[in-house]
Amino acid sequence: MKKKDQISANSRRDFMKTTTAALAGFYIVPRHVLGGPGFIAPSDKLRVASVGVGGMGGGDVRGIFSTGKVDMIALCDVDDSRAKGSREAHPKAAYYKDYREMLEKEGNNIDAVSVSTPDHMHAVIAMMAMKMGKHVYVQKPLSHDIYEARMLTEAAEKYKVVTQMGNQGSSGDGVRKMVEWYNAGLIGEATKVYSWTNRPVWPQGIQWPDKPIAPPSDLDWDLWLGTAPYKDYVGNLVPFNWRGWWDYGTGALGDMACHIMEPPFRVLGLGYPKSAEASVGSVYVGEFQRGYFPESCPPSSHITLRFDRPGKEDLEFHWMDGGIQPTRPEELEANEQMGDGGNGVIIEGTEGKMMCSTYGINPQLLPTSRTKDIQVPETLYRVPNGDRGHYANWVDACIAGHGSKEFDQLSSPFSIAGPLTESVLMGNLAIRSYDYRVAREGEENQYDYPGRGIKLLWDGENMKITNFEPANQFVRRNYRGDYSL
DSSP: OHHHHHHHHHHHHHHHHHHHHHHHHHHHHHHHTTTTOOOOOGGSSSEEEEESSTTTTHHHHHHHOOOOOOOEEEOSBBHHHHHEEEEEHTTTEEEEEEEHHHHHHHHHGGSSSESOOOOGGGGHHHHHHHHHOOEEOSSSSSSSHHHHHHHHHHHHHHHHHOEEOOOOOGSHHHHHHHHHHHHHTOSSSSEEEEOOOOOOSSSSSOOOSOOOOOOOTBBOOHHHTTTTTOOOOOSTTTTTTTBBBBTTOOOHHHHHHHTTTTHHHHHOOOOSSSEEEEEEOOOOOEEEEEOTTTOOOOSSSEEEEEEETSOOOOEEEEEEEEEOOOOTTTOOOOTSSTSSOOOOOEEEEEEEEEEEEEEGGEEESSSSGGGOOOOOOOOOOOOTTTGGHHHHHHHHHHOOTTSSHHHHHHOHHHHHOOOOOOHHHHHHHHHHHHHOEEEEETTTTTOOTTTTOEEEEEEETEEEEEGGGGGGGGSSSSSTOOOOO
């Protein structure tokens, strides 16, 4: 009996060892394998908080969540009405009005933050999140002014976080095809770039309303103003027309140039411009009386940037908005559309030209008959689903982490989006310098405009205009209250 009992005990011990090993083996099988194809374990999902969740922000929430790899942990908006759709779609997400409270309370519960507010709040929100080690997705333009763009670019590298700007065309196939065409020498050496938009489609070149009204009960006006100087609420501002006011928006340039200027920036590998010039459309308030509304972006503008390229001639880069367009290339037939009609890009080279629409869509060699005959090998990574994969491009990199293969495949990290945004905002600096005026001594209601008719020389490394000091006030603005980077 003793021997039998000993054998039984040994058998039980062997059984337990075998069973324990089997169970251990079972539990170390990845949960995505156990869940079947397409299953993503909760621990493998990116935990996201979103600031600004109505309008475009609501679209960003949907786009990020639609990847199937995200849990929406928290939502933040100063406007309860605008936030309603996102809150209903994600009822379990905590809701806040102040992004600072959200980040402080949810810091341990989130991995990443999306920022889809008006332009003047992008930088402070993104910077706070990055300092906490959170990955960030920020709508275009990356920032309201040049200094902010530089600080965000440097912070992305310092804190080793995954970043992406919301210019979805950078994930499209079109811009990659244009890079491959250019690298294959199909248009020779680029000499000029023309880019244009039919925007603004909101009021610009107007006087600030002189009749303040009470803000809507579901809008926290003080939080909406954020970094901007305090002003009483006025009608026809929220939720869209703030774009035309310098305190909050960045005009047609800020709205569209990150989409339209991005393809030639990518194709030509551009950095900081060396100079900027501007001409601005006039506004008339009465018969032969020109209006002067420095708080408002102009109704139209033409910006000329020049980029230094070592060993080559400077590149001349034109931006036009308010319906202004460049002369049609001779290579376009009379009934062929230039760009997409209202927006577009033309790159002129020593041996040819190429053209595309907004977001780099529909790239064409000129004459367009050349396009169908060209076969150039694909040498660049293609984002799955192109521009529709822009959110997943960021989400995948966040999950994989800084320095991963997915990180290297990001379409618009701040290392790229930052210099692009700085160049875009250089155009706005030129516009505001153009409208800078000083009163003539001893002459009532007479002014000089010393920023007109000159070329602003830019020291990119030090973020400074070297030949017109008044322009430097537009490099960096002062924040209201205790907001800071």
